[in-house]
Amino acid sequence: MPLKYNTIIFVPHAKARFRKITVSSRFLAIAAGASAAILVAALAFGWAFLSSTRRDRQYRQLLADNARLKTSAAALTGRLQGLSRQLSDFETRTRRLAIVAGLSESGRTGAGGPLVTDVHASDFDERSASLSSRLNAVETQFARREEVTSSTPTVAPVRGLLNSGFGARRDPITGAGAFHPGLDISTRRHEPVLATASGVVVKSGWAGDYGNAVELDHGMGYRTVYGHLDALLVREGQKVRRGDRVGLVGSTGRSTGPHLHYEVRQGDRLLNPLEFILGSK
Helix, strand or coil: CCCCEEEEEECCCCCCCCEEEEEEHHHHHHHHHHHHHHHHHHHHHHHHHHHHHHHHHHHHHHHHHHHHHHHHHHHHHHHHHHHHHHHHHHHHHHHHHHHHHCCCCCCCCCCCCCCCCCCCHHHHHHHHHHHHHHHHHHHHHHHHHHHHHHCCCCCCCCCCEEEECCEEEECCCCCCEEEECCEEEECCCCCEEECCCCEEEEEEEECHHHCEEEEEEEECCEEEEEEEEEEECCCCCCEECCCCEEEEEECCCCCCCCEEEEEEEECCEEECHHHCCCCCC
């Protein structure tokens, strides 16, 4: 098959000779294919170069992020170890409080033990839960002790001179032998009479031989009686705290002079008040 030829004519702008080139159609086809291949290769190279640049930038970004994460992880580990030391200290202090509160040492976990440097969130959860439970038990025990302490008559109800104790004595009016159920404390008239423990007023008024009297229920089975009062300063149902004024010393009822008659009871038993007043022995 004979080759086909094509003529390319170059026309100059200035006055000059025309130029022409004669090439075959096969050459033109080959040149066009080569140009297309070169263009495709250039585009592919450019795309590969751009992708490589982007991947390199992403890689550098990942390296920077990784370095920041390592720094943050090291700082977090340091803080966790600090928290672990604080938690160990809290556990030790809680254990000591538990001993003071009279709680058993059984069941405690890690209190006062060696510090574990490889700390995990689950460790904190478990230790925090154990510490919280322990603290609740200590708080409950101290609250119970506070209730017992506040309900126990431990202070003197009035300032004065003890002139008749608890037990057998000679009746000051008849002279016959008798049992005295409390203490008689002589003092000046209108001396304030104080509640010897926290409680509730169950009686405030006239009580026969006791004259004007106040009776307090302190819970835990304890009750106290304050007799021969000249004035009543509390009403029935009123809550009082240790040290609150409940009346004023007088000589009402079966009495030979201004004094306070003071009793301590537990249930149906009469107790010697001197056994409860701190510093009286």
